[in-house]
Amino acid sequence: MIAVIRSRIPAAYQLLLLSMAGALVLSACRSAPTKPAQVSDLPPQRTVPPSAETQPPADEPQQPSAEPIPAPAEIRPPEKAVIARSLPESKIGAPERDTATRRLEYNTLVSGRSEIPHRVAWRYRRTTKGQIVGFEFSNRGGNRILPPRQDTAKNQLFTRDFQFRFDERARQDIHLLITDWAPSRDRQFRLSELMNRLMHFFPRNYLPAIANARDRNIVTLPTGEEVEFDAATHEILSGALSESPVDLNPERTKRAFPGVEYVGKGVLVRADARGADPRIGTTALIITGTPRPDCDKGAECNRCRVPSRDLWDQTGAMRFKFAADAEFDRYLTARCGFGLPTDGAEYRIATKPRQSGGS
Secondary structure, eight states, X not given: OHHHHHHHSOHHHHHHHHHHHHHHHHHHHHHSOOOOOOGGGSOOOOOOOGGGGGSOOTTSOOOOOSSOOOOOGGGSOOOOOOOBOOSGGGSOOOOSBSOOOSSOOOOEEEEEOSSSOGGXXXXXXXXXXXXXXXXXXXXXXXXXXXXXXXXXXXXXXXXXXXXXXXXXXXXXXXXXXXXXXXXXXXXXXXXXXXEEEEEEEESOOSOOEEEEETTEEEEEOTTSOEEEEETTTOOEEEESEEEOOOOOOSOTTTOOOOOEEXXXXXXXXXXXXXXXXXXXXXXXXXXXXXXXXXXXXXXXXXXXXXXXXXXXXXXXXOOBSOOSHHHHHHHHHHHTSOOOOOSSTTOOOSSOOOOOOOO
């Protein structure tokens, strides 16, 4: 039908009609109001952190940095204090013999060390032939172990003395004697009231040694274990020994013996006495740091008490009766039910002697 109508209208009229229809459509589009775009109608935008602008996408392999990142200075390990072992009593070595002589000889001198600062110094014991056979030092008070400070001018002789002895550099009689000086009720100091504790350490693999490391003095025990002392006050800080304060009770019968305890892995022989040699006429306590795993005696598995006469000669130099560790091991096994620890898989020295970093 449309084709018939279009065939009957001349071409000029057809062009005129098309022009009029286009004008009407354009006018209708211009008259319609235009809606402005709202923020909510816009697509959400992804926020990109500033650092992402310079980084490759996560799915792309990253290239290694051309310049290495330096390590922070604050994580460097602290420097260790050098332990100088140039002095004779600082060198770690084995006993030079097993047996010491039975006679008592007064042939030793006690001297101070001028080679090290006075405030951290100790005294050493030397024979007339120049042989080092011991060293000693004292806690003179003014600290947590001994609050009162020593003052000889006022007859205040407060101290805790440590004496390491190894006569003739022999294995037989290596020991530590600890003495607490405290006044009586009348504030007088008497030798009869000194509180003494004698200690032997096993196995006896080394002669005791002492060396300085800045603010600490390092003592090596016969077992090879170490004890750290404050170099200035001579308080025990750490290692195979621990200590409690000096008992200042004015009642002599109630005053405790020096509170120095062995906390190592070896065996300790200990004897106490007031104003006398602990080796004479008393009993001794033997403690092991490695009790038998199959023991069923509870707290008694690591200790036994024996008469002093079993361990020390009661006349002369009062030497320890067992010059060799093997002899003492047989005694312990028969008397106490435990022996000396062995240097095997089940026992290791708690702290091996450190190698010297100095001359």
